[in-house]
Amino acid sequence: MTEPPKTKQHNAVRSLGPRIVTRAYALKLMARTPQYQGNWNYGNAIHDANMVLGRIAVRAGHIDPELLTCN
Template structure:
């Protein structure tokens, strides 16, 4: 159901924005870096860094992703009362964790997953839930306990996802790997 809603929203946005709406990873990165370049205030930069980090990683631009994620982590404490703060905390840790894992640092990746789970939440995290890419990557490397701990941490902000977290936890405890569905896309 969530995937259907997500696809519907993407279709509506595509119609609303016409051909200018970014549909490929490269187009999304171009838009993110354009917003970053055009930012005239620190808060605009704060908003743009998140997408720049995530899209850079998705295209394999590891050094750019690392730079953007670290910068986001440095400026985030200034915006603790901002609605986007929880997204920033979650996502800069997600990106740095995925980088650590690609570079063979499993323990560091797990630490970043736990830090991501300590996000205070946000309108997006509280409703749609967190991106599970790092959790999936860690599961693929055999790390189950850290992922279960992450699920427990996510419960404090993702009340709407309690049943899903319960299901995923049960699947992990029984030796299965959950299907994270749309939670790999956010």
């Protein structure tokens, strides 16, 4: 079985500027993950993609950042 998309690459893209490129990469990662369900890195890829999409949503104002704090 081949390896799932590398989360290290994803982490590098996560810090890049344009949200459109970053969002597209995260969505592509999510679309490719089902074929790797039996792989140990499957959950990491889904987690990383969701983290990126969540950050984009917060920056775009779709989620109130105060709701994300643990006070």
